[in-house]
Amino acid sequence: MEYHVSEQAKRRNGFFEDLIDGLTRHLIANNINEPEKAAEEIALKLHEEWRGQNLNFPAKPRLYFERLKEQVISEYTGYNKTELLRRHNISESTLYKWMNQKLKEAKKREIDQNGQVMFKL
Incomplete structure (x- = not known):
């Protein structure tokens, strides 16, 4: 049949x-x-x-943006802002927001003389 x-x-x-x-x-x-x-x-x-559900995958999920953020920050040299903005299709304000977040995270962590990470509260 x-x-x-x-x-x-x-x-x-x-x-x-x-x-x-x-x-x-x-x-x-x-x-x-x-x-x-x-x-x-x-x-x-x-x-x-x-099964039986309609699935809708977001075009750019949160994980995508987290990975993009890390990639952009790692590629940023201080002299390639325009190139990064164009290549990754992000705004200048987004780039500065990400860089400021990274800077704040770095300031919260300090390394003491023994190489241990100390956190400021």
Whole structure:
């Protein structure tokens, strides 16, 4: 008996397969043992937890901004502001906000003579 599969169902299954493929590539890149099996297990766990739900992944989640912030701060030389703003599509005020946050964090930590981190309250 053959039954009709809707285009929407094909896309859903395609998404699931794409998810497994993407996870596999990431696991291989990070030297995880048996990446195909691990990717399938992750995808199946996601399926068990979220099946039947409509999922909407934000275009730029908080984790994206945290990683972007760290990358921009690490690339900042004091002379490449314009380049960073253009390359990462961020505003000047965002760059200064991130740099000020990093500076405040650094000021809260001080290293004593023994090399131990001391925190100011």
